[in-house]
Amino acid sequence: MAETCRQFLKDCGVDPERMSLEWASAAEAPRFVELITGYVSKIKDKGPLGEAEGEEERERLIRHLKAGVKAAQARKPRTALGTLSKKLHKEGNFSKEAITEGVKAKILPALRSERILQEIKILLSEGALSLDELSKEVKAEKEEVEKHLSALSKKGTIKEEAGKWSMA
Amino acid sequence: MVEAGRSPNIEIITNARLEALEGKPGQFLAKVHQAPRYINEDLCTACGMCTMYCPRPVVDTYNERLDITRAPHIDYAQAIPSSYYIDAKACLRVNYDTCNLCAQTCTAGAIDFSQKPKKLELNVGAVVLAPGFGKVDDEVLEKFGYGKYPDVLTSFEFERLTCASGPTEGHIVRPSDNKPPKKIAFLQCIGSRDETCGNGYCSSVCCMYAIKEASVAKEHEPDLDISIFFMDVRTMGKGFDEARKRAQEKYGINVIRARVPRVDQVDGKLALTWTTPDGEHHSGIFDMVVLSVGLESPEDAEIISKVADIELNHYDFCKTSVDAPLATTRNGVLVAGAFQGPKDIPESVTQASGAAAIASELLSDARNTETITVTFPEENVELEREEPRIGVFVCHCGVNIAGVVDVKAVRDYAGTLPGVVLYEDTLYSCSQDALKSIAEKIKENRLNRVVISACSPRTHEPLFQETLRSIGLNPALVEMANIRDQCAWVHAQEPEAATEKAKDLVRMAVAKARLLEPLDQPTVDVTPSALILGGGAAGMASALSIADQGFKVILVEKSKELGGNLKRLTWTLDGQDAKKVLKDMVKKVKAHKNIEVLTEANLESISGYVGNFTSTISRKGKTEMVNHGVMIIATGGREYKPKGYAYGESPRVLTQLELEEKLSKGKSFLKNARNVVMIQCVGSRGEDMSHCSRLCCTQAVKNALKLKEVKSDLNIFIFYRDMRTYGFYEDLYRKARKQGIHFIRYTPEKRPEVIKQARGIKVKAFDPILGDDLEIPASLVVLSPGIAPGENEELSKVVKAPLTSDGFFLEAHAKLRPVEVAVDGVYLCGLAHGPKSLEESIAQAKAAAAKAAIPLAKGKVAVAPIVSRVNQDACIGCGICESLCPFNAIRLEKVGKRKKAQTITASCKGCGICASHCPTLAISMGGFTDEAIMAQIHAFSPEGCKEE
């Protein structure tokens, strides 16, 4: 879960170090205090969300996240996550490499693709945009965006007029 | 404690004393005299007006006479019963028939001067004496300037000074000038280990509390210079030695080995002189001296002894024996706690449960004949279904929260949140009167969701849940915001930020509360039998207790015979024949119709949950399945096998147990013996194992005395680090010194060496008093190896019960749940828990038997309602949840044509891994639904944030 989260946060334009997963048992109050103090100062150094990320617009970042949440709810990426967890569990393989590689190969593409799809929908519901503009806004290659556009237009959800896409 | 106040089957009779006890076990008649409180408990609202208006000051004994209160008062805010009372000795109305001011100011009309003393006659089957301990005479303390010099305090007084709710709100000041002290001295063994005052015993707790008080003081004032004057550092309890070491290192507390004979005042400061073991004289000036006073027998010990017709020992504590540590000399009258001998909280709590077990054995025929069952009103389902009507109660917790957080601001802020119809602040929301008033307000305002903004749900949620139940609301409809443990206490220096945080936490809790749903309260039947692992003294004692309480027991022992380590003992610490104790026990166990003994047997696996376990036992190559409701781990420990000290190389080097075995067979081996050397802490306290093995000191002294008895001209030398002959065992230590046994301290840097010579052996060691090396040719060297954990690691994995770093089983809570482990329905006793004496093992075994018998006696256990629920319409039967569940608590079952996931409610621990990995979001968690967590996340943003 944590690794998926980190990789996907990065995809959404959020510094993955902003999320931390730590362990402190019930008996480790001093350790807890150390962890939390260290973490807060780390985030202080990074500044407000969006600043360290170098995103010129916080708005864009939030939009990535909005689409990201939707992607994380979608069945395809969730199945990918479940299947990978199941596999690693069965093999008893919890090595960092196995998890990182697994997430990179199986889960992230599903999440990313779903995020791009959702973001296209959000953007187009706000107004018409060209392929170039879309590609820049969703932070993805033109080819990736095109795939979704053609699928959506086949379904009749969107249409193209004078090089600009909008909701049908 | 609050639970005791709430239980319908505990009748608290205060201001009362026992006057007579007639009859016989099972049918006693107890006569009790109860003095009037002059305030009606049922009417008193604990508002405190009476205290404010009373003109009569009295010293506050609760605050160790450091503060002043008035004749009508309450001991402390959370006291139970939560009603004020009038101190009859001071009251003008009671004594002179004047004043009556309080009665006029009391708006509740609770003050009632017509109350007369009551004589109660109670029919009871058994009596448990737990009157606690008394205080050391002021006369003893005067020797140390107490009463003469204001800055000499007792440790009990100092405890109140360091307490945030104490008279100084936790600021440490000198009573003479109200200024903070810079140098504090703690003097140990005041009124303990001191024959001149008649208390020859060790009080067993002072070393620990002195270290605790010193640490707390350093925590408050890091610059304090604190010295503790010890004779021996006796931190022999489980985990205590490590805690002492940590405290010494972390806080830099000076530990000085010396007994300070007197305290003098010089120029407003306190002067001490002392002599260290190397014979050097020292002196020092201190701002404050704390006397670590010991525990005395209770002041009314003699009266209790007469009234209850029981015998006392030579120190006026209750007389008991090693094989029956909780039985008094009168049948049916039991004892627990410090009256049995000075002891700390975990041991008192253990004995208390143990005494309950014995009473339950005696009266098992009469179980449930006189109890009252509470029935909760039926749930008001309609009200629960209505739109959320939320009530928010913000707790001051005295100054604990209100001292940092602006409680009123938080309360008013709560009023602005959607769905909130009532918002109030309370002084102590967990006090009984507050709970009552919360319940009334919920009813009055027809609330159907409640937010308590106070302390941690981990400790207090059950309390508020029960309050809801008592008025017909589902207990799952309460949510807590933790603004004490995780806010006020940890942001004490930043009141504004803490107040903001408290507001945020309340906003998040209210957001969650809006989405709370009622949850089922399922119960499951209990298999009425216990599985006990280990057939040593502890296992047998607990088996006998549970069997006598009327339940079946399966006793599993891995070796061929019952007995465990007890088989190797010859004499008990009080001089009884250990073999006879063992024989009697084994006989009883074998003859008991409720006990089935399986020897040469092992637990292979265990599944299920409290009330319904199924275990696989392997025995002589075969396996069998056993169903049982509870389990006790009594697998024991073993004598540590010494390394070095020429052990195993020379026949003259033995362990204490080997010596005992030899001694029991005759004394011929001592014929030519002259010098016997004993070496303590072999393997313990950092040599190999880090823990203190607790009883080796006493065992060595016992065996040394035995040797002297057999051959009085022996020279016996005992090399030790601290002599930890705690409690009444100190008597043996003193006796040994009087008989000329030599005690020589060593430090871990300079351990004694055993050297093999051409003929015989010698021991080389450093004598700190002589300041030089010492060589003793030894006829016999007896090592005191510690107690090592048994093969706990494997069992720990099978049972999923955690171990301490020393390899013993870890109890659920060191003080309050000393015989339970983290797994519900599994209990713990004997050496498997940690090193302890036979009498302590037996008391603990009884305690485990009491705890284990509770679910058996109830016949039903409640299942926690925080479990996963599957929406089977959304489930696609992928099986991801089934494969990930760590508790095997969810599985696929055929529903119609398709496979669907289903939760096994009784096994589910509510972790939620199934929910977070469900591709179709078909699984939700009771009390922690996706919607509720999302709502909390949204409420995290002060401006609000919406789901899209």
Next chain:
Amino acid sequence: MAKSGSILVLGGGVAGVQTALDLSELGYYVYLVEKNASIGGVMAKLDKTFPTNDCSL
């Protein structure tokens, strides 16, 4: 005559309270007789306890 299902516990300190709680859970009625005006004994006066420094209430 049948045995009584009630038990008298003398002393409302930590030991007495624990005995009373366990007995009530085991199916007996308990009279908790305390000489002072409130239960809790010395435990209620302790701020923190060794070695974990837990709150004692």
Next chain:
Amino acid sequence: MAQENVSMKENDMAQTGFEPRILGFFCHWCCYAAADSAGVSRYQYPPNVRVVRVMCTGRIDTRFILEAFKCGADGVFTGG
């Protein structure tokens, strides 16, 4: 030069004045308990974290974390 100095100072002020908003997901049995016990011991730590209690870190879903960032969190601390 002087101007630059001023802006540096302002920058510094902004740096030190920034109080991040952090959301914590704490496991009931572990981290939440550790946080309680930190309170009991009166340890002090920065007041920037708001806590959502869960029964186990296994409960935490990727979308909770994204949602937290979306709702203005500058950081998310999950504690098992």
